[in-house]
Amino acid sequence: MRGPQVPEYIRKLAVYVPGKPIEEVERELGVSDIVKLASNENPLGPSPKAVAAVKAALPTLHRYPDGSGYALRKALAARHGVDIEQVILGAGSVEIIEMLARAFMADGDEAIFSQQSFVSYQLAVNQVNGRAVTAPATSGRGHDLPALARAVGDRTKLIFLANPCNPTGTYFARSELDRFLVEVGDRALVVVDQAYHEYVTRPDYPDALEDVKAGGHVIVLRTFSKVYGLAGVRIGYGIASADVMATVNRVRSPFNTSSLAQVAALAALDDYDWVRGSREHNLKELEYLQGELRRRGVPFTPSVTNFVLVEFWANIGELFLAFQKRGVIIRPVGGPGLVNCGRVSVGTRAENARFLAALDELVPGRTGV
Ligand SMILES: Cc1ncc(COP(=O)(O)O)c(C=O)c1O
Numbered sequence: 001m002r003g004p005q006v007p008e009y010i011r012k013l014a015v016y017v018p019g020k021p022i023e024e025v026e027r028e029l030g031v032s033d034i035v036k037l038a039s040n041e042n043p044l045g046p047s048p049k050a051v052a053a054v055k056a057a058l059p060t061l062h063r064y065p066d067g068s069g070y071a072l073r074k075a076l077a078a079r080h081g082v083d084i085e086q087v088i089l090g091a092g093s094v095e096i097i098e099m100l101a102r103a104f105m106a107d108g109d110e111a112i113f114s115q116q117s118f119v120s121y122q123l124a125v126n127q128v129n130g131r132a133v134t135a136p137a138t139s140g141r142g143h144d145l146p147a148l149a150r151a152v153g154d155r156t157k158l159i160f161l162a163n164p165c166n167p168t169g170t171y172f173a174r175s176e177l178d179r180f181l182v183e184v185g186d187r188a189l190v191v192v193d194q195a196y197h198e199y200v201t202r203p204d205y206p207d208a209l210e211d212v213k214a215g216g217h218v219i220v221l222r223t224f225s226k227v228y229g230l231a232g233v234r235i236g237y238g239i240a241s242a243d244v245m246a247t248v249n250r251v252r253s254p255f256n257t258s259s260l261a262q263v264a265a266l267a268a269l270d271d272y273d274w275v276r277g278s279r280e281h282n283l284k285e286l287e288y289l290q291g292e293l294r295r296r297g298v299p300f301t302p303s304v305t306n307f308v309l310v311e312f313w314a315n316i317g318e319l320f321l322a323f324q325k326r327g328v329i330i331r332p333v334g335g336p337g338l339v340n341c342g343r344v345s346v347g348t349r350a351e352n353a354r355f356l357a358a359l360d361e362l363v364p365g366r367t368g369v
Contacts, residue, residue: 141337159190
């Protein structure tokens with residue numbers, strides 16, 4: 001290696017491997033009708049209001065975006081009943097996860113999260129030479145909140161809670177969160193990642209925005225990548241106290257969200273029809289997908305989100321390729337307690353049927369179910 005030595009913790013970083021783009025798989029296989037159920041996107045597409053707003057903004061592309069994202073932050077603050085200083089934008093909520101690690105963690109500081117939760121927490125902690133402390137999931141693949149609370153120590157700076165959780169599709173209830181927050185108190189900043197919250201219909205599902213408003217040491221993360229259908233423009237947001245935000249803003253790069261992302265999100269925020277339609281579609285298709293898996297005796301973790309964690313019967317790497325050969329991209333999942341698991345996003349009815357048809361070809365002894 002030429003030039004200055006790369007720090008050990010940077011050399012050890014694993015590069016994030018995203019799901020392959022549809023175009024790449026189509027090129028490799030020489031086919032043109034690939035179904036991608038790997039990244040929990042909105043299968044119905046982007047909010048039409050967002051598309052119109054992006055088109056209208058194209059002639060201004062020579063200008064830098066508003067670095068503070070004022071109009072969008074103002075709209076989000078009004079929507080959620082908080083001050084504009086309490087809102088931060090990110091190029092996807094992933095960028096906010098990374099900003100939090102940069103802002104709050106020094107060498108050797110700790111962040112806590114559930115073993116079966118979102119992979120970006122680990123990556124963000126690694127990037128700042130922090131230490132990840134994990135607790136195993138419950139037998140139902142949920143967060144073991146008492147165990148996570150017990151793991152808090154002198155060097156704990158952040159606790160990441162994915163609710164609902166990716167890749168498991170599980171959620172924890174208001175009463176559990178209340179107990180957890182009392183136990184942790186102000187000893188660490190609790191990051192409640194609600195990327196999928198719009199999909200949840202359970203009455204005991206907690207919106208941690210209430211905890212921010214009640215003065216808890218909590219930041220809530222949301223995204224426009226899921227129900228709003230804007231994963232491609234990269235925009236998410238966080239809400240916390242103005243104090244927390246003042247710290248996070250110190251590590252935010254000046255123009256971190258693009259002008260197109262800002263106008264798209266602003267328009268999508270008011271696209272109630274799109275959000276309602278997307279949620280209804282998801283509920284119906286999630287029920288269909290889970291019902292069909294149950295009927296086939298293929299085990300899965302019941303989901304409150306727009307994806308299902310499936311326990312496959314054979315090596316997930318090989319099955320992934322076998323699905324891909326049949327034109328269906330799923331997401332292999334690894335890690336403790338997730339051997340041979342794969343995540344399947346809820347698609348359109350036709351896409352879900354394609355997945356099930358491929359499944360039927362692959363389930364041993366079950367061809368033609
Ligand atoms: C739990 C969770 N949090 C955050 C994100 C990040 O989404 P984005 O960076 O697109 O906002 C995802 C995306 O899959 C997720 O599953």
